[in-house]
Amino acid sequence: MEQQLKKRFLLVAMGAITLVLCALILLIHTINSYGMNRRADYVTSLIAENQGRFPTHIPKALERSQYGLTAESPYSTRYFSVFSSPGRDVLTTNRDNIVSISGEEIQGLVLDVMLGSQETGDAGNFRFRKKTFHNGTLTVFLEMSGSKDSLHRFFTTSLWMLGVTLFVVFLLLWLLSAKAVAPLVDAMEQQKTFIHDASHELKTPLAVISASADVLEMTGGANEWTAKIKNQVKRMNLLIQDMLRLSRYDEAPLDVSTLVDLMPLLQGQQVALRDLAASTGKTLPLSGPKEALVWGVPSCLEDLFGILYDNAIRYAEPGPIETTVQLQKGQVVVAVTNRFHDFPEDQLEDIFRRFYRSDASRSRNTGGSGIGLALARRLATTCGGTLLAQKPDPQHIRFQVKLPHKKAGPPRP
Numbered sequence: 001m002e003q004q005l006k007k008r009f010l011l012v013a014m015g016a017i018t019l020v021l022c023a024l025i026l027l028i029h030t031i032n033s034y035g036m037n038r039r040a041d042y043v044t045s046l047i048a049e050n051q052g053r054f055p056t057h058i059p060k061a062l063e064r065s066q067y068g069l070t071a072e073s074p075y076s077t078r079y080f081s082v083f084s085s086p087g088r089d090v091l092t093t094n095r096d097n098i099v100s101i102s103g104e105e106i107q108g109l110v111l112d113v114m115l116g117s118q119e120t121g122d123a124g125n126f127r128f129r130k131k132t133f134h135n136g137t138l139t140v141f142l143e144m145s146g147s148k149d150s151l152h153r154f155f156t157t158s159l160w161m162l163g164v165t166l167f168v169v170f171l172l173l174w175l176l177s178a179k180a181v182a183p184l185v186d187a188m189e190q191q192k193t194f195i196h197d198a199s200h201e202l203k204t205p206l207a208v209i210s211a212s213a214d215v216l217e218m219t220g221g222a223n224e225w226t227a228k229i230k231n232q233v234k235r236m237n238l239l240i241q242d243m244l245r246l247s248r249y250d251e252a253p254l255d256v257s258t259l260v261d262l263m264p265l266l267q268g269q270q271v272a273l274r275d276l277a278a279s280t281g282k283t284l285p286l287s288g289p290k291e292a293l294v295w296g297v298p299s300c301l302e303d304l305f306g307i308l309y310d311n312a313i314r315y316a317e318p319g320p321i322e323t324t325v326q327l328q329k330g331q332v333v334v335a336v337t338n339r340f341h342d343f344p345e346d347q348l349e350d351i352f353r354r355f356y357r358s359d360a361s362r363s364r365n366t367g368g369s370g371i372g373l374a375l376a377r378r379l380a381t382t383c384g385g386t387l388l389a390q391k392p393d394p395q396h397i398r399f400q401v402k403l404p405h406k407k408a409g410p411p412r413p
Contacts, residue, residue, distance in 0.1 A: 006177040010183055014170055042067050044128065047079060081093070090107075113130070201311060257295065258298075269302065284320075288326065300379045322335075323337075336398070349389070
């Protein structure tokens with residue numbers, strides 16, 4: 001159990017930290033990319049307003065602006081501009097501030113931009129802007145390869161730092177995980193010890209009470225009061241057994257590498273309970289394939305379906321308790337359906353809580369302990385499956401068990 005808690009702690013902690021760090025890096029990258037494009041758009045706008053040339057005089061206020069322009073910017077900025085006629089014929093080209101591009105490359109870029117409808121955007125390693133005049137269109141191309149390379153290097157470095165950080169955090173969490181889960185492990189151990197000790201301590205007085213009731217019946221004959229005493233003793237013994245079983249299954253994962261055929265297992269459960277079901281006006285029809293092999297623990301599966309049948313026989317209204325077995329996407333799905341029309345749908349998940357009762361008086365009358373379905377779900381989880389409650393219609397309730405089929409391979413402990 002301690003190892004499982006440590007694994008869950010590491011998984012949750014690493015997942016949360018990874019998610020936060022990845023989101024932070026993506027946010028920083030997005031902000032940097034937006035800032036780069038915003039500065040480029042401002043520079044292209046500045047050049048377009050100055051007839052295709054970077055203004056040589058930069059005001060002091062502009063030097064101190066968020067775009068980082070300085071007196072050197074007119075000489076360090078790489079760009080070219082093209083003026084074209086309304087018919088898209090290139091009239092003049094200014095390439096004095098760039099030497100890393102040929103005339104053919106310029107023609108290709110200009111053609112692509114002219115055919116498009118965007119006023120600003122990206123064209124290869126350039127950021128462009130169009131400005132329309134009465135006699136033609138001026139298009140400014142700002143070289144962005146240096147800025148993009150810097151952005152890419154920063155992003156790559158951030159990813160490397162993310163990997164290193166996550167590795168260091170994982171080591172720290174792994175070293176500290178034992179201390180982190182220690183209070184929870186101690187609490188669980190104390191709870192298990194209490195359950196075991198309380199169960200053993202209760203057995204002796206229950207045995208005395210049961211023996212005293214038998215003596216009373218032998219001396220004074222059976223009556224209503226001795227019957228109630230024996231019924232409550234029986235109920236307490238069942239509760240103790242369920243608590244011990246639940247505690248045992250909580251202690252450590254079991255080996256679920258055994259193949260179990262559910263069809264004969266279910267048939268055996270129904271044969272054992274058929275007379276009890278008939279005495280309460282219920283039948284146990286079963287439908288499914290000839291073979292339904294699942295990975296699990298035979299004793300756990302017997303207890304699981306025994307609890308579901310016992311629960312249906314105790315609480316269901318007279319009628320069939322239908323069991324269907326189906327193969328679905330690598331799983332064997334077993335559905336146990338019976339009539340139970342007055343159960344609120346919003347409490348379907350609550351019935352798997354320990355000691356939960358939707359109707360306390362009915363539970364007392366039928367001898368329920370309140371932990372049977374909690375134990376059933378724990379058994380299903382132990383076998384690598386799930387247990388859910390559903391309301392297919394207002395008149396019925398269905399308990400659906402999904403277990404790993406043999407083709408899916410044994411579940412991990």
